[in-house]
């Protein structure tokens with residue numbers, strides 16, 4: 085289609101052509117790797133809901149919410165006009181629209197109240213499609229989801245709060261938590277002197293006369309989504325670092341001391357507020373035994389780490405879809421970009437990475453789901469594979485989104501395209517919930533302290549044994565390197581674990597063209613350093629036919645070269 089701009093003289097100054105139409109509306113669930121993984125991991129019953137959510141995520145309305153929530157950032161109001169502290173953060177209405185849908189669709193705590201096998205997988209798949217809107221609001225929904233298993237370490241508190249954390253009602257008004265229709269939870273671990281090493285926390289917890297109730301004093305350096313209703317916070321109690329539940333409003337309706345000093349001015353994740361709260365006589369309830377704060381809150385971190393993998397896989401898929409859409413409509417040097425051989429190589433290489441990330445995400449979600457239901461083998465696999473996946477998939481995110489952005493040329497560098505927003509989001513996922521080194525070292529810790537985790541990983545890899553010689557050789561290499569276990573080599577080891585795990589999943593579940601190209605490049609070494617360096621033998625047509633959406637409402641021809 086050609087549109088012209090009429091100047092004052094009535095003559096056309098320039099015609100607009102060779103630009104793609106808007107992508108939205110599109111179907112964010114039109115992703116074969118995702119739907120196949122959903123069924124395979126035991127949540128086929130959720131497919132209809134995931135498809136409905138995918139259509140909603142790709143609607144022009146929801147895409148606009150994502151854009152507006154990031155353009156109109158949250159604003160901190162510390163005081164009211166009379167000088168009283170209020171510590172409120174004001175959000176654009178789009179933020180609330182996004183949150184309302186996310187909570188209603190079960191992307192917060194709902195799976196914990198759902199006995200159906202696969203409930204946690206269904207939530208992960210929902211996140212993979214709803215995340216096409218924007219990433220920031222995934223922070224409070226993730227923390228709310230993750231708070232439940234940690235809170236269960238204190239059954240009397242869980243009895244009151246769990247039904248509200250698992251509710252599908254989004255209730256953003258400030259109020260007594262137990263009287264609300266639904267709650268959101270945040271977490272406060274990081275302090276100025278240490279985020280990875282939380283044992284250096286200096287916030288103190290002083291017992292009161294009432295058993296289990298303490299007062300906190302201290303200053304947290306990062307506490308995201310400060311408008312949540314309750315927070316799990318680490319503080320030093322007489323018997324050591326402990327976990328506490330901190331509500332913003334106390335049971336008698338008075339405000340708890342939760343003074344937000346400022347909001348962070350962040351690279352990305354701008355729709356979401358990340359704050360520095362100060363605790364001063366803040367009333368808190370002990371969660372789990374005193375001195376076992378890390379052990380308690382690690383239950384939460386296990387879940388948020390999976391969500392980091394999910395969010396990275398979502399960014400990959402979203403930016404791949406954007407890149408594929410652009411390449412279909414944009415021509416250069418006499419052919420559509422999608423028909424230019426080298427662009428096909430770039431898109432296919434990105435597609436491989438995206439499918440590997442999505443497939444691993446759903447495998448991890450399946451492990452979490454089965455572990456929650458008492459499967460000890462899956463619990464051991466989850467323990468090590470989540471740290472492996474968190475390390476590798478989030479590490480690939482920034483390079484992936486940069487390459488996808490480049491597929492749009494200069495348009496990709498401009499905010500209107502949405503690509504800068506996705507690009508800025510990507511590095512965060514490898515920083516919070518354990519930065520790259522911390523996750524890699526956590527894998528070493530699991531190997532040395534919980535040998536069952538290595539057994540579980542190799543049992544999983546063995547399921548693909550004999551299917552691909554390059555994969556078999558890589559697993560052999562991995563076994564040889566396991567004994568090394570040096571901290572300085574942790575990244576190399578974990579990278580190989582991640583690639584063998586992804587390769588084994590693709591060999592078992594993806595079409596041969598995908599599995600073959602993945603093994604040739606990521607395991608067989610026939611690969612350059614940048615994306616777009618698949619070898620000559622790679623079946624680009626088959627990879628692209630599978631990956632690029634087939635339901636483009638504009639009716640553009642499929643990706644295959646014509």
Ligand SMILES: Cc1cc2nc3c(=O)[nH]c(=O)nc-3n(C[C@H](O)[C@H](O)[C@H](O)COP(=O)(O)OP(=O)(O)OC[C@H]3O[C@@H](n4cnc5c(N)ncnc54)[C@H](O)[C@@H]3O)c2cc1C
Pocket residue numbers: 270271272273274277278279280281306307308309350353358512515516517518519520521522525
């Ligand atoms: C946008 C945003 C929101 C956040 N929200 C929250 C929140 O809601 N609640 C919360 O508690 N925290 C939050 N955080 C904090 C986040 O979890 C920490 O920043 C993160 O855990 C790293 O801690 P740190 O910043 O203190 O860095 P450090 O711990 O100082 O680490 C710095 C670097 O050193 C590396 N490193 C650490 N230890 C080792 C080691 N032993 N060997 C080798 N390398 C090592 C790390 O991998 C990292 O690369 C948020 C952070 C961001 C950016």
